[in-house]
Amino acid sequence: MSKKYDAIVIGTGQSGPSLAARLAAAGWNVAIIERKLFGGTCVNTGCIPTKTLVASARAAHMARRAEDYGVIIDGSIKVDMKKVKARKDEVSGTSNSNVENWLKGTENLTVYEGHARFVDSKTVSVGDEILEAGKIFINVGARAHIPETAIEKDIDYFTNSSMMEVDFLPEHLVIIGGSYIGLEFGQMYRRFGSEVTIIEKAPRLTPREDEDVSERIKEILENEGINIRLDAECIDVEKHNEGVLVDLDCEAGDREVVGTHLLWAVGRTPNTRDLGLENSGVETDERGFIKVDDQLRTNIPWIWALGDCNGKGAFTHTSYNDYEIVAANLLGNDQRRVSDRILCYGLFIDPPLGRVGMTEKEVRESGRKALISTREMRRVGRAREKGETQGFMKILVDAETKEILGASILGVEGDEAVHCIIDIMYARTPYTVIQRAVHIHPTVSELIPTLLGDLRPLE
Numbered sequence: 001m002s003k004k005y006d007a008i009v010i011g012t013g014q015s016g017p018s019l020a021a022r023l024a025a026a027g028w029n030v031a032i033i034e035r036k037l038f039g040g041t042c043v044n045t046g047c048i049p050t051k052t053l054v055a056s057a058r059a060a061h062m063a064r065r066a067e068d069y070g071v072i073i074d075g076s077i078k079v080d081m082k083k084v085k086a087r088k089d090e091v092s093g094t095s096n097s098n099v100e101n102w103l104k105g106t107e108n109l110t111v112y113e114g115h116a117r118f119v120d121s122k123t124v125s126v127g128d129e130i131l132e133a134g135k136i137f138i139n140v141g142a143r144a145h146i147p148e149t150a151i152e153k154d155i156d157y158f159t160n161s162s163m164m165e166v167d168f169l170p171e172h173l174v175i176i177g178g179s180y181i182g183l184e185f186g187q188m189y190r191r192f193g194s195e196v197t198i199i200e201k202a203p204r205l206t207p208r209e210d211e212d213v214s215e216r217i218k219e220i221l222e223n224e225g226i227n228i229r230l231d232a233e234c235i236d237v238e239k240h241n242e243g244v245l246v247d248l249d250c251e252a253g254d255r256e257v258v259g260t261h262l263l264w265a266v267g268r269t270p271n272t273r274d275l276g277l278e279n280s281g282v283e284t285d286e287r288g289f290i291k292v293d294d295q296l297r298t299n300i301p302w303i304w305a306l307g308d309c310n311g312k313g314a315f316t317h318t319s320y321n322d323y324e325i326v327a328a329n330l331l332g333n334d335q336r337r338v339s340d341r342i343l344c345y346g347l348f349i350d351p352p353l354g355r356v357g358m359t360e361k362e363v364r365e366s367g368r369k370a371l372i373s374t375r376e377m378r379r380v381g382r383a384r385e386k387g388e389t390q391g392f393m394k395i396l397v398d399a400e401t402k403e404i405l406g407a408s409i410l411g412v413e414g415d416e417a418v419h420c421i422i423d424i425m426y427a428r429t430p431y432t433v434i435q436r437a438v439h440i441h442p443t444v445s446e447l448i449p450t451l452l453g454d455l456r457p458l459e
Helices: 016-025 040-044 047-064 081-104 148-152 180-192 211-222 316-331 360-366 381-386 414-427 447-452
Strands: 003-010 030-034 109-113 116-120 123-126 129-138 142-144 172-176 195-199 227-229 236-240 243-247 256-259 261-264 268-270 303-305 344-347 353-357 370-376 392-398 404-410
Touching: 003 016, 016 030, 016 081, 016 109, 016 316, 030 129, 040 047, 040 081, 040 316, 047 081, 047 180, 081 109, 148 236, 172 180, 172 243, 172 256, 180 195, 180 211, 180 344, 195 256, 211 227, 211 392, 211 404, 243 261, 344 414, 353 414, 360 392, 360 404, 370 447, 392 447, 404 414, 414 447
Parallel strands: 003 030, 003 129, 030 109, 129 303, 172 195, 172 261, 195 227
Antiparallel strands: 116 123, 123 129, 142 268, 236 243, 243 256, 344 353, 353 404, 370 392, 392 404
């Protein structure tokens, strides 16, 4: 006999718990299901643990640079990877238990632990339990994509998830994938003391970014001794007595890279293959992402998909915004939409990249009249004071409406400074609002009005 609920939420990633708690607070009888770790990717294998590791890696990096600041450290700088992992585990574990305790302590909310599968479009099984609801919300996230050839050859490898269990220093970490996850782990482990090689099949790192941004990112990483191999169109992996051998088809450089350990960072796969979606009638695309409309409803009117599994965003902040959109439409009579969202994200190498809106390439392709301004971070007082002058700022403005189209801030505190641009873009006000604002000195943000004062036509 099935247990009946007003709503079922499958998954406890960034959007699921908040939505479940909000519905429960509104008086709905809600069930939420988690098959493994409460909190999803961000809490357990993504944002929180990786940024904790980044912080430890930065501490090691700054200790090695101490003399640049007039600080003398007697003796060698050593990294205790077991303590690094223990610190990460404590920070991540606290977040995980906080989510679990929050959900299990919420009135009108029942927590089920186990794997959920659709029986039909209104019924879900969890082990021996059968749950039924008039509304179902899918928040199952995504996992690292691993090429079939690598699996078939039975080669040991890490993903962003299994890297969380590493408590030793790889002698030579080979990373396949030159985008956000790969670059963050690459710099992190180089700072811990590993030799690192990053292999990317595209002609440049972070292909989503403009070429000037990609080139500066490459310079930052190479300045720290990271080996970068680009144009690796034909990548194959083999076992080797030292660990792993990666065959490359590259225009320049050796055609083989031998390392002790391998990290795959070549994209994400939605966790939708084993949900029994075929029993629900919910449609997915060719990659397995659940198809949704502008308000995150699937082709089945009473089923929604939120977070990474819907292909509308691959970030914690977009997942949380998915919750806000669904809750506003269901409970607030507020017709919010995914298309209202402005793309923004960060690349958390050091110094970080803060990004919002259109790239220069996209602006050029749009054919609109635009203005552009750039400024080197070495011309930013805060960067010079901190001794971190790598990177630059770039901003693009519509020449007719005067609205900001997009910005890239690659440099110290760029991931924070970009938010004043994000806010003004949502306000849809002219760039002159920031240009005429008085910002605090000495900060990175204070140079954004100066940056906007140097706009020139995009030619």
